[in-house]
Amino acid sequence: MDKLLHHISEAFSTPITNPVLVFSVILTIILISPIILRPIKVPGIIGLILFGVLLGPHGLNWLAKIDKDTLQGNGVDAIDLFSTIGLLYIMFIAGLELDMNEFKKTRNKSLLFGFLTFIIPISIGFPVCHYLLGYDLLPSILIASMFATHTLVSYPIVNNYGISKREAVAITIGGTILTDTAVLIILAVIVGASQGEINQDFWVTLGVSFVLFLFIMFGVIPRIAKWFFQKIESEKTAHYIFVLAVVFFAAFLAEIAGLEPIIGAFVAGLALNKLIPHSSALMNRIEFIGNAIFIPFFLISVGMIVDVSVLMKGPMALIIAGTLTVVAVTGKFLAATATSFLAKYARNDRNLIFGLSNAHAAATLAIIMVGYDREIIDENVLNGTIVLILITCIIASLVTENASRRIVMAGHQDDEHIEHVPEHEERLLLPIANLDTMEPILDFATLIKSKKSPHPLHILSVVADNEQAERNMANARKNLDSMAKYASGSETDVELLSTIDFNIASGIGRTSKEILADCLILGWPSATSFIDKIVGEKTESILNRTNTNLFMCKFDNPFLSNKSMIIFVPPLAESEKGFEYWMEKMLKLVGELTLPLTFVCNKRTQLAILEVLKMLETSVPCSFDNYEDWNNIYGLATFSNADALLVFVSARYGDVSYRDSLDGLAKRVGRYFKKQNLILIFPSRRENQHIDDYEDVKTAPIFRKISREIGNMFTKE
Structure with missing residues (x-):
């Protein structure tokens, strides 16, 4: 008993050295931090840092980095390892989540904002740090460059208010790419200078190694990644491991090139940006594991470094913290004001830009940590930066929410004039026919599904009502379960439906009406039997029994193999009820896959498409090819490319565009x-x-075809 008590007291003596117990404590912090701090509106990033301060060496001293001398051999501290991974992960996700289409669309204004939000904070920050606070040249440049960075902490607020497609939002995102990249390059120079390496050889070596690094990251890595994702399509775990390997290889490559590893991680995110759709299962895994383990570890380890007592030792620490915060907020406000003045934006848009760009979090923390580890900056600046992060995140959230609310109240939401299915009500139905083709169709449905809809994807299996119905129903449920398991990989909510009916088309039509489906997503029709041809094929029967949007899909190749999307739109397609709906869905898909889009249509339809594109304010690059001879469908082949995703718009018999x-x-x-x-x-x-509606559905197609051929005999010239 005494031995047991001694063992327990030893395990719980502070600081805790038992790696299992350390891991348990950190996981508990990650779990309870958002639960405790959510009611008082403290951002999650701040909560984890505060817990690190509380339990770290300068707080209760529960957690401390293990002294490597006490370890056998050359061990690595687990907290150090996980926090390093977390730091790289933050920068990688920052590069991965940037919308490159939005950046291309608003390139000029993004360049303007990127320049102003970089130069103004630095112009204010450097003299304040160098002359007012008395720091040397290198620390002053580093701290000033930290003011130029920003993290889009308040972007979810803009998304929730439905104004994420607003131009002011787009240029802020574009400016983020530019200013963060510029600051990371400055960081590489500062680190080199701190080691006394700034000479002609340094600049030549940095220039050559930087060019080689960019060539490998943007010329070689995307090709390897594309090949890997296509060839190893079934091994979903391998995709994540490959991405992780690319991140750390890029970080190591950056280090060899004389840059900081965080630059490598950021560039890895940009390099893989087009290959990983934002709504894909792979993106979900990347964000889930990062947000659940690695990034919280990093934030807690940052808190462990902070010594709050430094703020109490004298007025200097408080003066530095206050000065850093005031300069950071002022610099971003002036940059937003200057951009709004030059781009002729209203006051609400100015506040929106300021709110989005004011928060200093991920990149700021990364830069300051590198400076602190290299002993370029002192403890006062580190502690002051934590205070700065806390205050700027709170200001950013409040300003962004206020500006978003005012914009919505003024009636300037993204979808104001568009008649389409309300995103919060959308229901998609996926009937299962062939299990082998269902996985890519489920991926497609996940990519086009509205993020605002609370309804799950409805997956349906229809069993014919015959003597084997009971056995077939059991098999159908097995198939549904395998689909549900696959959907869970991308955290897609699904509802499994199975029904018995006299024929499959009837069961699909009835279920579609029961759940009020807005869209049916089917596999490509397979070869049909002679009987099917006589009484009416399944696909045609489904079309006759439903009025909703219907997408037929054939995805034999991975989406990564496509380099563009071509949509063939027949005359008068703009007159159909579902015109805006399918336009919105295809734009959503092409945006997720980061592909250019070409419409093949006549002049009148082109004008209607341009009007919808204008209303949707899409960032997708679109072009048009004119085609007038729509009685000759085979003539469309001249517009297609071997690596294009082809979309054909058709119509049901009797529709305006049929x-x-x-x-x-x-x-x-x-x-x-x-x-x-x-x-x-x-x-x-x-x-x-x-x-x-008045025909016998089973016999109508054959008579309709006969009557149509007779009619054609009299209309041919």
Whole structure:
């Protein structure tokens, strides 16, 4: 018993050295920090730092970095290891999450804001640090460059208010890329200078190594990544391990090139940006593991370094903390004001830019930690920076929320004039036909699904009502379970539905009406039997029994193999009820995949598409090719590329844009473009407006085809 008590007291003696107990304590902090601090509106990043301060060596002394001398051999401290991973992870995600299409769209104004938000804070910060606070040249430049960075901590607020597509938001995101990149390059120079290496050889070596580094990261790595994602498609775990390997390889490569590892991680994010869609399962894994383990470890380790008692030792520490905060807020406010004046933005947009760019968090922390580890800056600046982060994050959240609310009250939301399915009500239905083709279709549905909709993806299996119905139902449930397991990889909510009906088309049509589905997503129609051809194929029967938007998909290749998207839009497609809906979904898809988009249509349809593009304020690069001979569908082949994702817009029989040349389009397109990813779209139609409602659905197609051919005999010249 005494031995047991002694063992327990030894384990719990401070600081805790038992690695299992240290890990348990840190996981407990990660778990309870948001729960405790959420009611008082303290940002999660601040909460974890505060807990690090409380439990670190300068607080209760529960956690401390293990002295390497006490370890056998050359061990590495677990907290050090995890926090290093977390630091690199923050910079990697910062590069990965940037919307490159938005940056391209607002390039000039982004360059203007990026320049102003970089130069103004530095111009104010350097003289204040050098002349007022009395720091030497290098520390003054480092601290001043820290003022130029910002983290988009308050971006979720803008997203929630539905104004994320506003130009002021886009240029702030673009400015983030520019200012953070510039500051990280300055950091490399400062670190070199601190080691006394600034001479002609330093600049030549830095220039050459930087060019080589960029060539490997943007010329070699994306090609390897694309090949890997395509060839090892089934091994989802391998994708994540590969991404992680790229991040650390990039960090190591940057170090060899004389740069900081965090620059390598940031560039790795930019290099893989186009290859990892923001709504994909892989992106979900990257963010989940980073936000759950690595990044919290880093934030807690930052708190462990902070010595609050320094702030109490004299007025100098408080003066430094206050000065840093005032300079940081003032610099960003002046940059936002100057940008608004030159770009002729209203006051609310100015406040929006200021709110989004005022928060100093990830990059600021990364830069200051490098400076502190290299002994370029002192403890006062480190502690002052923590105070700065706390205050600027709170100001950013309050200003952004206030500006967003005013913009919405003025009626300037993204979707103000567009008639489409409300995103918060959207329901998608995916009937299972062939399990082998369902995984890419489920990925497609995840990419186009509205993020505002609380409804899950509805996955349906229809079982024919015959003597084997019971056995078939059991198999159907197994198939549904495997789909649910796959969907959980991207944290996609699914609802599994199974039903018995006389035929599959009837079951799909009935379920679609029961759940009020806005869109049906089907696999590509397979080869049909002779009986199917006589009484009406399943696909045509489904079209007849539903009025909602319907997407047929053939995804034989990974999305990464596509370099562009081409949408073939027939005349009068703009008159269909579902026109805006499918436009919105395709723009969402092409935005996720970061592809350029080309519309092939006539002049009238082009004008209608341009109007919708203007209303949606999309950042996707769009171009147009003119085609007038829509009775000759095979003529469209001249516009296609072997590596393009092809989208054909069709229509149900009797719709305004329907024409004979669209009949049987799925079969003809599937035969002609065998090796390409294809989507066939049937827009929604108004109910009870079509002769099909009065026909016998099973026998209608054959009579309709006969009557159409007879009609063609008399109309041919």
